[in-house]
Amino acid sequence: MSKITIDQKSVKTLFSEKKADFLIPDYQRPYAWGEKECQTLWDDLFLFAFPENNCDLFNGDDEYFLGPIVTFKNDEGKLEIIDGQQRLTTLMLLLRAFYAKYGSMKDDKAIKTSKMIEQCIWKTDEFGDPDKTALKINSEVATDKQKDEFLNILKTGVIPDNASSSYANNYRFFQQKIVSFQSEYSDWFSKLPVRIMNNCILLPIEAESQDTALRIFSTLNDRGKPLSDADIFKAQFYKFYSSKGQKEEFIQRWKDLEVLCDSIFHPITGTPMDEIFTRYMYYERAKQGIKSSTTEALRKFYEKNTYSLLKKDETFDNIIDLANFWNDVQNQSVERFSDRVLRRLFVLNYAPNGMWTYFVSVYYMANRNAAGSLDDEKFFDFLNKITAFIWAYAVTNPGVNALRTPVFAEMINIVNGQPVTFEGYLFHTQQVQNALNNYVFSNNRAITKSMLTWWEFQNPGQELLSLENALEIEHIFARKRQELEQSLSNPRNIESLGNKALLEKRINIRAADYHFADKAKYYLGGENSRKQKREGTKIKELLDLAAQISDFTEADIVQRNAKIIFGFIDFMHGNGLLSEE
Structure with a gap:
């Protein structure tokens, strides 16, 4: 059983701990909160700290729950954030805006408040003094070009006039709110950041592994968009192409692939990007000679040997090529396919299950030429054969799981250049005729x-x-x-x-x-x-x-x-x- 650590903590306690070393990993989506979310957070915190607009009604034992933070400790000892990136980032910007104001004030309460905030934002020495070059949070979000802007704001408290990222806009928003607050509620000014740090509560959930953390996130998160397997794969590709000096090219190609997959695939579960990785997975399974009818989870397959498959030059190119092939299938491209092939593909789109898409993906990857073309005669024969087999199997052996055994064996034959014969799974004429005569072809089947x-x-x-x-x-x-x-x-x-x-x-x-x-x-x-x-x-x-x-x-x-x-x-x-x- 995976070990999980759960411990309710105040903002100050969580951020000021020595082990607090948060990392927004590269597979996370970019920071997305805007003024609307920041306004809601500010209003909620103000109402909590000053109930009924009265500073004296606040009870020191009151708590305001900000939500869970799901992390796991990676190989470098950093707490990778799986859930809570948006609120952690925003809280850091809010605290930094308070610090920018309090840091220039000389009274005792301001100095004490500044000291509390310092311990939340920067790593400190044994005396509690901050090292302002060492933040408690870092970001490696792959496609977020402004992530350095976020880190510079935390380090310096300064933003260029032309900065327009969500980080910069939200930081300015909090600065303006703090100025207005000080002007309107000068007697309460010292209390707001202290009450936020001491009485606003987070629920850090530290999992033993990334996989456990992702499962926890999926269970907890019924509103946000959970990380997909493709998000994890994007991070691995990003590291690989960054090491080759091709970071920007990769980011653009990935975005183009996302747009393409969104237009082609509409899976019942998972994302459109997960779907193209799934179809490609069957080709790689076949190359590895895997006949097992039990298929691994998508991420489990790709994470083998520390994601070695995603660290090959040809993998991303192959996936893009496969997506373009399916785009031409979807658009019924007469440039790529003959009319008779398009007619066969139309019929397969009404197949009783989706196994044909994996079968055809393997065939394409194994038989395409340098221009991405297939031999029309051979492809037409292949489509006819798998149509006949899949249709007959659906009547005589209902259930897609039963189909996996013969199909997976033929996938291996395909990548090895052998013809598809379904040897060992041939049908008897009377068997098929009896099955068809006795089958109830109701509309819901x-x-x-x-x-x-x-x-x-x-x-x-x-x-x-x-x-x-x-x-x-x-x-x-x-x-x-x-x-x-x-x-x-x-x-x-x-x-x-x-x-x-x-x-x-x-x-x-x-x-x-x-x-x-x-x-x-x-x-x-x-x-x-x-x-x-x-x-x-x-x-x-x-x-x-x-x-x-x-x-x-x-x-x-x-x-x-x-x-x-x-x-x-x-x-x-x-x-x-x-x-x-």
């Missing part, structure tokens, strides 16, 4: 839309659709019709694949509860009763049905269902996934 998308794009006349299209599942023989007429001899046919198709959401809403002849009008489009143009569907099969038949009956459902199932089995056979035994 992802594989239902997957099968329908595959089927619609088996039609050579089906045009490529935009990935932005909102497609829903259409019951060609309406459920409402069955409820009213009870005309199906087998009620299960209403939910069979033979009765379902893809249809644009805007049309699906209007065509929901009509007889087929009425639905066909919506499929085909044209003019409505008010002579307004109504766009039809782009699903070729529905257009053909609407043009060729006047009704869609139970016999049509059964026949179409058989066509889909036998068509899929034939697709599997064509991709070499059916055993001859």
Whole structure:
């Protein structure tokens, strides 16, 4: 069990301790508090120190809780701040603003107050005298260009007139507040900083390791944006590229990558940047020959051997290249991909799980040429094969975890230049046919839309659709019709694949509860009763049905269902996934 130290402390006690040596690490986000947050803090502290605007109502035993500070002691003995960077930084600026004022005053209370503040801001000798070159806090925030400005403010109390960072603006704000306070409440002036230092409470939580500290932060923080794995990786890259004299170039490339990933990925958990690191991780796992179906947490994988993978020249370049590849997939780039490949990628976007994205990432990284291109014929064959396998596996072996074992083995084959065969995981024809016949293709199962998308794009006349299209599942023989007429001899046919198709959401809403002849009008489009143009569907099969038949009956459902199932089995056979035994 990880060791955690928790000990409530006043601002003065925490900051003035000999062990107080705080570090804002390079993976933290830049300082973000502005005047609004500083105004709130000032108002809260004032109301606490002078209840009901009365200095004498303050009880020396009262405490004001400022929040937790989560840290861990790094290898250099410094307390790396995982949570609390914003409030610690702001408190330091506030204390420094008080010190700038009190340091020039000669009365006893001012001198004593200055002495208290000195012990909070600077490291001191055994007599309590400050070394004004040694601050109690340091910042290494990777992309914060003004961090040196923060440290200079603490050291000197002076800011250039043209300084415009959040540090400088907040420091000026506190200076102005202190001047106004002194002018309006001169009799109370000596009490405010003392009451802040003695009676405002922080809850320092010191964890044994960075990992434990991050877990604590995630548990405590239900409002702020927690540090992602990618933030930790950014820090490692920053150190690596700084040592090569490429710090500024790295910062810009990282920002560009963040913007790109934000536009491509929308993961349910984690950040868009975490997603690209995850997809790249599977390529590196395959290169290392890792077949285990148990995947390590993202940061655990990259932190091996003190983040050695992130200290290689090619890693960041590869990740950027992979992100650009997925951007072209998302944008359906005709410059990079042929129409037939784009059609296969469209179908895979409706896969029953996300494993295909890792599979394709590994394939791309292992087979790209110097220009980032893939052999179209081989890539097309690969996409067909993994579509057939993933779809069949979703029906016969439900659950993405079951899919990992065969896919991880094939990822290793890919990086070793071997063809993808799924040897050892081939299907028997009767097994697949029975599974498809008995499977309940309800709308809430992802594989239902997957099968329908595959089927619609088996039609050579089906045009490529935009990935932005909102497609829903259409019951060609309406459920409402069955409820009213009870005309199906087998009620299960209403939910069979033979009765379902893809249809644009805007049309699906209007065509929901009509007889087929009425639905066909919506499929085909044209003019409505008010002579307004109504766009039809782009699903070729529905257009053909609407043009060729006047009704869609139970016999049509059964026949179409058989066509889909036998068509899929034939697709599997064509991709070499059916055993001859």
